[in-house]
Amino acid sequence: MNAIKCVLLSVGCAVMFSGCSTSQDKWQKKRPPLVKVVGIVTFNGEPLSKATVALHPLGGNYAAFGQSGSNGRFTLETFEPGDGAVAGNYAVTVTKAKLEYEPDPVNPDTKPPLYQSEQSMIPDTYSVVATSGLTATIPSTGNADINLSLTGQPGELKIIADRRNNR
Amino acid sequence: MGPAPWTETFAPYDNKLSMLMCPTMSSHVLDGGGYQAKRGRTTYGFVTSDTNDMASNLVRGMFGKMSFFKFRDANDGLSNTLLMAEFILPTTTNDLGSIASPVAGNADKIPANCRALYNKATRQYTVAVQPFRGRNWGEGAPTVNCVVTAQPPNSPSCILSASNSSLGLCSAGSKHVGGAHALLGDGGVRFVSDNIDAGNQAATATAAALGIGPSPFGVWGALGTRQSGEIVGEF
Numbered sequence: 001m002n003a004i005k006c007v008l009l010s011v012g013c014a015v016m017f018s019g020c021s022t023s024q025d026k027w028q029k030k031r032p033p034l035v036k037v038v039g040i041v042t043f044n045g046e047p048l049s050k051a052t053v054a055l056h057p058l059g060g061n062y063a064a065f066g067q068s069g070s071n072g073r074f075t076l077e078t079f080e081p082g083d084g085a086v087a088g089n090y091a092v093t094v095t096k097a098k099l100e101y102e103p104d105p106v107n108p109d110t111k112p113p114l115y116q117s118e119q120s121m122i123p124d125t126y127s128v129v130a131t132s133g134l135t136a137t138i139p140s141t142g143n144a145d146i147n148l149s150l151t152g153q154p155g156e157l158k159i160i161a162d163r164r165n166n167r
Numbered sequence: 168m169g170p171a172p173w174t175e176t177f178a179p180y181d182n183k184l185s186m187l188m189c190p191t192m193s194s195h196v197l198d199g200g201g202y203q204a205k206r207g208r209t210t211y212g213f214v215t216s217d218t219n220d221m222a223s224n225l226v227r228g229m230f231g232k233m234s235f236f237k238f239r240d241a242n243d244g245l246s247n248t249l250l251m252a253e254f255i256l257p258t259t260t261n262d263l264g265s266i267a268s269p270v271a272g273n274a275d276k277i278p279a280n281c282r283a284l285y286n287k288a289t290r291q292y293t294v295a296v297q298p299f300r301g302r303n304w305g306e307g308a309p310t311v312n313c314v315v316t317a318q319p320p321n322s323p324s325c326i327l328s329a330s331n332s333s334l335g336l337c338s339a340g341s342k343h344v345g346g347a348h349a350l351l352g353d354g355g356v357r358f359v360s361d362n363i364d365a366g367n368q369a370a371t372a373t374a375a376a377l378g379i380g381p382s383p384f385g386v387w388g389a390l391g392t393r394q395s396g397e398i399v400g401e402f
Contacts, residue, residue, distance in 0.1 A: 025345075027362035050293075052272060052283040056369040061385075063369030065279035067293070079362070081287045093369075095280055097271035103329060109173075109202045111330035118271040127272065161328070 034084040035138050037064065037076040039146030041094055043122050047072025048096060048150065051122070055090035055136055056129050062086050087140035094126045094134065094148060097155075102164075112161030120155030172305035175203065180305045183207045187304050189253060191342035197257040197264075199298030203331075206303035208256060212314035212339070214249040214349075217388035219276055219317075219334045220374035221309050227374060227382075227392045229352065230313065238352060242394035245352030249390045252314040252339035252349040252359075255321075256301045265296035266310055266324040266337065275327040275335035276376075278318045278368040278384070285323035292323065299331040300324065308332045314339045316391030317372035317384050319365040320347040336372060349390070363387045363402065 041048045053074050055064040064085035066074040075082045100117045104110035125131035138144050170177050187209040198204040215221040216228030229236050229250055241248040257264035267274065267284050274280040284294050299310040306312055308331040310324075318338050326335030339359070341347040346360045366385030370376070381397045382388030389397035 025360050025362055027360050027364060030364070031362075052274075052280050054277065054279040054283075054369045057367060061367060063279050063367050065283050065368065067283040077282075095272035099269055099271040101269045101329065107202060109330050109332075111328055111332045113269075113328055113330065116269060116328055120272075 028079075031079060032062065032086045034078055035087055035140065036082075036084040036143040037138060037146060038143070039066075039074055039076070039148060040072045041068050041074065041148040041150065042072055043150045044152075048094070048122070051094050051096040053148065054093045054095075055085055055138075056093065057086070058089040058091055058135075060086055060088040060090075064090070085138045085144070087138045090136045090138065091129045091132060092134035092136050092146075092148065093129060093132050094122060094150060096121045112163065115162050115164055116160040117157055117162075118160060119157045122150050122154065123152035124155035126150055169305075172303055172307070173203065180303060181205050181207055184209075184304060187211060189341060192256060193258040193342070195258050197259060197262075197298055198302070199257070203303050203306075206306075208301045209304035209312060210253055210256060210301055210341075211251055212254050212301075212312050212337070213251055214391050215309060215313045215315060216374075217316045217382045217384050217391040218372045218374050218377060219315060219336055221313065221334065225374040225379070227377065227379075227395060228316075229393050232307075236393065240393055241352045243389070243392060243397065243399070246355065247390060247397075247399040248352045248393045249316065250350045250352055252316075252320070253341040253347045254300060254314055254338065255340040255342060257296075257298050261291045261296055263290065263321065263323060263340065264300055265292060266299055266326055266335070267292050267294050268297045268326040268329045268333065268335070270294065270325045270327060270335070273371075274325040275333075276371050276373055278322070278336060278365070278370075278372060281323055281325035281336050282318060282368065284325060295329075297326075297329050297331075300337070302331070306331065309334060310337055313337055315372065316382075316387050317365075318368065319361055319363050319387055320359055321361045351390075357402075359387070359402075
């Protein structure tokens, strides 16, 4: 009798624990394994803060991305914050732009606004895969630490809208 | 029919229609004040496509500006094409129901660049935001009543200019934990997980970049297109 109780108890526990361990849904189960990736982005030798770093898969299916902190350090995300990247080769883009915006004084919702401009704070070339020239290889074993050293001059001012003169 | 939905003096647009508000949506919707702040809200959006384009000649989804499509235009199959999806409204400052705008650095076109502007740990955007989402059920503006399937449900939203008619990536979402409901062309309503495969989040979500080709944004992106020929499979 005791033996039967014991068996039932064990089965009960097994069901309970398996219940706990299957908190992943079917999409999470299909995801490829990831490698933790951190890195640093510098511009002309100085840490670049608040820059968006994106890893574009070369052959793979999943991109990874992150935003640098004040020290230029970033942690990459593919599916969840800080989960890393799929092992493989990537083209890397870095974006950091300054934005100026002046809404229409009568109705701020008007499009286009009175003035909107954007200026890349790093060379424009880094924001596009075709011209960035930056690559990263994420190894399947161990963690990766990427070093992105950008150099050059800020991009040109791009006017997106300017109606200030026909006010 | 009434005047244009942006006519602020037309009171009927201020009516609160409970049918259009998901019961889980907080009663404390942040209006942000100003233009159209007192308009009746909606939490149900029309799926334009997997891109930020709706004004272009090439509308990849079932809804677009100055255009209409019939069921026969959903060549991917009505069971594989989305018509509508839920979204959330802002309830606290800078929260996920807001839309990041204005944005720079292609955040209105590249999902990865948009998602980098929202901190999931603090649940706050790190840039300026606007409260346009769902503000005025009579409004057809993309930021107000549309959903783009480039980013998975409950992702941030990013548009170029701080106007409700500006284009960008406006995500599905809900307060039901873990996903959002979506309406398919066959009339089926499905609860779609936040974890649904959304493919290459660094691809450019514009009609110019994608043409009539398959969606790079996985199963979720494929569901947003009507005739791009993706094999969606089980979802």
